[in-house]
Structures are given as structure tokens and as C-alpha cells.
Amino acid sequence: MAEANAEVRIGVDIGGTFTDIVLERGPERFTAKVLTTPDAPEEGVRQGLAQAMESCGVAPHEVALVIHGTTLATNAMIERKGARTALITTEGFRDSIEMGTESRFEQYDIDMEKPVPLVPRQWRFPIPERLNASGDPILPLDEAAVEATAAKLAAEGIESAAIGLLHSYVNPAHERRVHDILHTALPDLAITLSSEVAPEMREYERFSTACANAYVQPVMARYLRNLEDGLREAGFACPLFVMLSGGGVADIGTAIRFPIRLVESGPVGGAVFASHVARQCGLDRVLSFDMGGTTAKICLIDDAQPQTTRAFEVARAHRFLKGSGLPLRIPVIEMVEIGAGGGSIAVVDRLGRVAVGPESAGAQPGPACYGQGGEEPTVTDADLAMGRIDPAEFSGGRIALDEQAAINSLASAIGSPLDLEPQMAALGVSEMVGENMASAARVHAIEIGATLGERTMIAFGGAAPLHAARLAEKLDMDRILIPTAAAVGSAIGFLRAPVAYEVVRSAYQVVSAFNPELTNRVLEEMRDEAAAIVARGAPGTPTQEHRSAYMRYLGQGHEVVVPLPNRTWEREDTAIIREAFETAYETLYGRIIPKLDLEIVSWSVGVSAVPEAVTPIAPSPETAAPPARGVRPVLDPGSGHVVEAAVYRRADFAPGARVDGPALIVETDTTAVVSAAFTASVDALGAIVLERQPLQGEDAT
Numbered sequence: 001m002a003e004a005n006a007e008v009r010i011g012v013d014i015g016g017t018f019t020d021i022v023l024e025r026g027p028e029r030f031t032a033k034v035l036t037t038p039d040a041p042e043e044g045v046r047q048g049l050a051q052a053m054e055s056c057g058v059a060p061h062e063v064a065l066v067i068h069g070t071t072l073a074t075n076a077m078i079e080r081k082g083a084r085t086a087l088i089t090t091e092g093f094r095d096s097i098e099m100g101t102e103s104r105f106e107q108y109d110i111d112m113e114k115p116v117p118l119v120p121r122q123w124r125f126p127i128p129e130r131l132n133a134s135g136d137p138i139l140p141l142d143e144a145a146v147e148a149t150a151a152k153l154a155a156e157g158i159e160s161a162a163i164g165l166l167h168s169y170v171n172p173a174h175e176r177r178v179h180d181i182l183h184t185a186l187p188d189l190a191i192t193l194s195s196e197v198a199p200e201m202r203e204y205e206r207f208s209t210a211c212a213n214a215y216v217q218p219v220m221a222r223y224l225r226n227l228e229d230g231l232r233e234a235g236f237a238c239p240l241f242v243m244l245s246g247g248g249v250a251d252i253g254t255a256i257r258f259p260i261r262l263v264e265s266g267p268v269g270g271a272v273f274a275s276h277v278a279r280q281c282g283l284d285r286v287l288s289f290d291m292g293g294t295t296a297k298i299c300l301i302d303d304a305q306p307q308t309t310r311a312f313e314v315a316r317a318h319r320f321l322k323g324s325g326l327p328l329r330i331p332v333i334e335m336v337e338i339g340a341g342g343g344s345i346a347v348v349d350r351l352g353r354v355a356v357g358p359e360s361a362g363a364q365p366g367p368a369c370y371g372q373g374g375e376e377p378t379v380t381d382a383d384l385a386m387g388r389i390d391p392a393e394f395s396g397g398r399i400a401l402d403e404q405a406a407i408n409s410l411a412s413a414i415g416s417p418l419d420l421e422p423q424m425a426a427l428g429v430s431e432m433v434g435e436n437m438a439s440a441a442r443v444h445a446i447e448i449g450a451t452l453g454e455r456t457m458i459a460f461g462g463a464a465p466l467h468a469a470r471l472a473e474k475l476d477m478d479r480i481l482i483p484t485a486a487a488v489g490s491a492i493g494f495l496r497a498p499v500a501y502e503v504v505r506s507a508y509q510v511v512s513a514f515n516p517e518l519t520n521r522v523l524e525e526m527r528d529e530a531a532a533i534v535a536r537g538a539p540g541t542p543t544q545e546h547r548s549a550y551m552r553y554l555g556q557g558h559e560v561v562v563p564l565p566n567r568t569w570e571r572e573d574t575a576i577i578r579e580a581f582e583t584a585y586e587t588l589y590g591r592i593i594p595k596l597d598l599e600i601v602s603w604s605v606g607v608s609a610v611p612e613a614v615t616p617i618a619p620s621p622e623t624a625a626p627p628a629r630g631v632r633p634v635l636d637p638g639s640g641h642v643v644e645a646a647v648y649r650r651a652d653f654a655p656g657a658r659v660d661g662p663a664l665i666v667e668t669d670t671t672a673v674v675s676a677a678f679t680a681s682v683d684a685l686g687a688i689v690l691e692r693q694p695l696q697g698e699d700a701t
Contacts, residue, residue, distance in 0.1 A: 387633050659679065
């Protein structure tokens with residue numbers, strides 16, 4: 001049998017509408033895009049793998065690595081299809097995950113619905129024990145009570161247990177002892193320790209994260225093991241890695257132990273992809289715009305590094321309203337997500353307004369134009385009715401679109417209630433989607449103290465090239481880059497992500513009383529933990545380390561992420577810490593508060609395999625534009641009029657070729673819409689670059 005070719009790697013991204021497969025063999029890339037099979041996701045993966053591998057003649061045993069991104073963990077929590085889960089907690093704190101912080105995400109809504117905890121009250125078991133804030137025992141652990149609880153778990157048929165005790169992030173001894181007693185009595189019980197999954201202060205967030213991890217652990221373990229076994233049976237002998245929410249990849253063992261770190265597994269691949277493109281093109285300020293079949297994701301990337309955070313919400317009662325979900329404390333790339341994908345359903349609400357999403361037609365039945373029984377109009381139906389999509393070319397001709405079905409659905413659901421022609425109804429749907437995305441981007445930028453105008457938009461996902469130009473006009477952005485294979489960008493991102501792991505731990509200190517011995521010991525332990533996981537996934541690979549602290553002014557309630565150098569700390573180094581904090585704080589808030597003491601709430605250590613060096617591309621000399629393949633009438637949202645757009649094939653462009661809008665640049669899995677406000681050229685990597693044309697009479701410089 002031939003040995004595995006180290007250059008053959010596969011990325012698999014299961015989305016709400018499409019499953020994307022990317023196979024790379026050295027510099028060659030082969031892709032497949034198939035409809036997701038929601039009832040059996042592995043079936044869509046099998047179909048996509050077969051297509052991609054057949055196109056290049058690769059056999060399963062030749063593949064060196066498969067990297068997978070999945071939304072299964074998120075879906076299990078949203079749909080409440082996880083395991084029967086219990087919470088073992090300190091006596092007196094049984095209801096902490098239901099009380100939360102007692103804040104209201106809708107201040108004046110008397111009918112406000114808070115997220116329902118994953119663990120119902122009857123499966124929350126209090127245990128007599130208590131540690132103080134320094135981790136010293138106040139009340140010894142009642143082991144007899146733990147043994148009695150084990151019997152109750154068995155009687156209730158509990159499959160997974162979260163152990164969350166007070167102040168265990170400082171001293172995990174009681175949690176570990178509870179684990180040992182339960183494991184002895186119930187060896188098949190899946191057990192999560194809050195001191196391992198989220199060793200940080202703030203009990204509500206820590207307990208919530210532990211419960212979520214326990215809730216999805218059996219489901220994810222079965223899924224990942226079945227996927228691994230299925231690949232083995234199909235002839236794959238390579239390791240299977242999983243994309244983590246923080247932007248790295250890890251082995252199956254880590255993913256099974258901490259499945260909660262997979263909640264943004266799929267979308268994060270897109271941010272990694274955009275970061276890689278930014279490095280290739282020498283871009284230091286980027287807006288990543290990923291629009292697929294179900295949602296759109298926006299991420300800000302500076303110096304080829306996406307924004308990151310430790311606070312995340314899942315299973316929101318109001319899908320896009322901050323504060324309405326279950327809080328998680330995990331490393332995650334910071335993105336804003338809205339229900340604005342190609343399959344997002346459009347309706348006229350009770351106030352007579354066009355509303356789009358967050359409900360999606362998904363893969364089944366899909367948009368009306370798919371001809372699979374869908375009757376409600378979607379964004380894809382609107383794009384088709386506006387002339388942006390050639391029904392014969394959609395998805396490389398693999399999916400034949402029914403244009404009349406799209407027009408009928410728009411006329412019935414939008415046009416008739418508002419007395420609009422179907423094309424104008426389509427325009428209303430498209431403009432509402434664009435404004436929703438633009439508003440989300442503006443708010444996100446304001447929240448993190450960033451601006452958008454000087455950034456380059458990197459647009460990818462099957463629907464993003466259709467909407468990027470109009471979104472850029474709304475955001476007053478002058479430059480858009482649409483990479484090659486944009487429709488499968490997230491799957492490509494999986495192949496660009498390093499093996500990496502981040503550890504965060506609370507070790508509270510006031511900077512005026514800085515303890516360098518404690519700090520060095522904690523950071524060394526965290527580095528060793530992260531390095532061990534990376535070494536398991538990439539043995540012998542050179543690594544790099546990143547450190548930061550979560551800090552605030554004394555008495556404040558929210559922290560700022562402060563990058564710190566990798567060094568052994570001394571008592572006199574507090575000036576370095578203060579300077580780093582003030583730089584980060586002023587960047588975010590525009591000012592500092594002199595002479596006020598600082599608090600370090602938590603520390604973060606990330607270890608990752610050293611990524612391959614990327615040499616930025618050089619500009620391409622201008623070459624002749626390719627001939628147009630024809631013209632197509634397209635409804636221009638800027639003017640509201642139908643314009644004649646030249647139609648080009650992306651494969652016809654040589655580097656340096658340039659055409660003026662309005663134009664459509666068609667490829668297998670998407671179409672780039674070039675509005676009259678932009679010109680389009682192709683760079684040395686084959687990416688389409690849209691640049692805003694000066695208005696008539698405007699100085700071109």
C-alpha cells in the first residue's frame with residue numbers, strides 16, 4: 001500500500017445549508033460543495049469527499065490529515081438535544097445558574113424571557129463543603145453526601161455531570177475528590193470539572209460553562225468517534241483534527257474532553273482564512289465578511305490577527321440580542337453574527353415592514369428556487385429575481401434554479417402585501433439584508449473602538465460576493481477583496497489554522513502588591529498544560545507562546561485584554577505591566593485614569609505551532625481585460641433601475657486585468673457583483689479586487 005502523501009490535506013465544513021470540502025495537494029486545490037444532510041450530516045460529508053477526491057484521483061489512504069469544523073455542539077444546546085445532565089455544586093448555590101447576574105437584557109420588556117438553564121432544578125444537587133476566596137477549606141467536603149448523590153444520579157439516569165464548587169478555580173481539591181467518588185461509583189458517567197473547563201472567578205459564568213460542556217460531551221464524543229470510525233472504514237488512515245473556537249485546531253481527545261470549545265468551530269475557520277489572506281496581501285486593517293446559506297459573520301482583523309474574547313453566549317432566547325443567552329467563558333474569535341444568509345426567509349411583519357431572518361430555509365426544503373418544496377421567499381430568491389444569479393450556472397450547474405418559483409414566492413409574500421412588483425420586492429429584501437449587516441458591522445466597530453472606512457473588506461462564503469459591493473457602499477468602504485475559492489473559505493481556513501491551545505486561569509492580584517513568584521508559577525503551569533496539548537497534536541513541531549492578562553482599574557467591573565511579553569517577572573516589572581495596560585485601555589476608551597491602582601483578574605497563555613512564513617504578493621502590471629461572455633439585466637440597488645451588466649468568467653482573467661462595473665464575474669460556486677461604483681481587477685493570487693471609482697468631477701487622488 002502507498003504511504004500517505006504528506007501534502008494531501010482535507011478541510012470539511014458542515015454549514016446550515018451547504019457542506020464544503022477542500023482538498024489540497026501541494027499547490028493544487030480541489031473543492032466540492034453539496035447540500036447539507038441535516039438528519040445525517042456524515043452523509044453530506046461522504047458525498048462531498050467522494051466528489052473532491054474523484055476530481056483529483058486521490059485515494060483515501062493518500063490523505064495525511066482531515067480537519068473538521070462542526071456546529072453540532074451549538075445545535076445540541078439550541079435544540080436542547082444534549083445529554084441528561086446534573087450539576088453538583090456547593091450547598092446554597094443550587095440556583096446560581098438560574099439566577100444569573102439578575103441583569104435584564106430588555107430593560108422595559110415585562111414579558112422578557114430569560115434563557116432556560118441546561119440543567120433543570122431537580123438535577124442540581126447541593127453538597128456540603130466550602131472554600132474561601134483564597135482556596136482554604138472552611139467546611140470539609142462531605143464525602144457521604146457525594147456517595148448519596150451518586151446513587152441519585154444513577155436512579156435518574158443521568159448521563160453526564162458538571163461539578164461546580166465555590167472558589168474551585170483557586171483550589172480544585174474538592175472538585176477532584178467529588179470526581180473520584182463519582183467515577184468509582186459510576187464509571188460510565190461523563191464528568192466535567194469547572195476548575196478544568198473554566199478556571200476563572202465569577203461563579204455564574206463558570207458553572208454555566210461547565211454545565212454546557214457536560215451537556216454536549218456525550219453527544220460530541222459519539223459523533224466524533226463515529227466520524228473517526230467512518231473515515232477508517234472508508235480507508236482513511238490519517239488523524240482527524242477539529243477546529244476550535246479560539247482559532248486553533250486540536251486532536252480528537254481534546255475535543256471530546258472540552259467539546260464546549262467547538263461552539264464556533266465552523267465560523268472561526270472563516271476568520272482564520274481572512275487572516276491568512278490579509279498576510280498574503282500585506283493588509284493590516286481588514287473587515288472579514290462571511291455570508292453563507294444561513295448566517296453572515298463579520299470579524300475585524302488587525303495586523304493579520306482577528307479580535308478575540310473570553311465572553312460568549314449560546315442558545316439565546318432572542319437570537320441576536322446580547323445578554324439573552326447562556327454565558328460561556330472560552331477562548332473565541334470575536335465575531336458578530338446575524339441571520340442574513342442566502343436561505344434567510346423574508347416576510348412582511350405586522351407593521352408592514354420587510355423583515356429578513358433569522359429563520360432560514362436551510363438545505364431542506366431550501367429557497368423556493370431550489371424546487372424542493374420551499375414556498376417562502378429567501379435572499380437567494382431575491383438575488384435570482386434581481387438578475388445577480390444565472391439559474392443555469394448556480395453551483396456549477398449542479399443545482400438547477402427555478403426562476404419563476406422565486407418570482408412567485410416574492411410576489412405572494414412580499415409584493416402582494418406591499419403592492420410591489422416582484423423585482424422591487426426582491427430589491428426590498430436585498431436592501432434590508434444589506435442594512436442589517438451594515439448596522440451590525442457599525443455597532444460592532446463602535447463597541448471595540450474601531451473604524452471601518454480605511455479597512456479592506458475580505459468577502460467570502462457563497463453569498464458574500466453577491467452582496468459585498470452594496471455592503472461596502474453602505475459602510476463607506478473603498479476596497480473589497482474576493483479570494484479564490486471564496487465560496488469554501490471557512491474550509492480553507494481549517495487548513496491554515498495552526499495546532500494551538502489557550503489556557504486561561506484566574507490568579508487575582510493588585511498591581512501595587514504584585515507577587516512575581518505566584519505569577520511565574522501560574523504562568524509556567526499554564527504554559528505546560530497548553531504545550532502538552534499542542535505536542536499531542538503536532539509532535540516535534542516548533543511552537544510559539546503568547547501571553548496576556550485580563551486587567552482593569554481597581555473597582556471597575558469589566559476587564560481589558562492586555563498583551564504581555566514572555567518573561568520571568570520581577571517585582572520591579574510593574575511599570576511594564578502598567579504601561580501595557582494603559583496602551584490597551586487608551587486604544588479602547590481614548591483615555592486613561594492616572595494614579596489609580598490596577599487589578600489583574602485572570603491570565604492567558606496560548607501555545608501554537610509556528611505557522612508557515614507568508615511572503616506578501618507584489619502588485620501585478622495591468623494587462624488586457626478578458627472579453628465579456630455576454631450581458632445580463634441586473635437591478636441596481638443604488639439607483640433602483642435595471643442596468644446592463646457585462647458577464648465575465650473568473651477563469652478568463654489574467655493577473656492585472658481590469659474591468660469597470662456594472663459587471664458580473666461568474667465562477668463555479670458564486671458570482672461577484674461589481675456595481676457601477678467599483679472597478680474590478682485580479683491580483684497575482686487570482687483574487688478579485690474591487691476598488692471604488694471616483695465620482696464624476698471628484699479628484700482621483
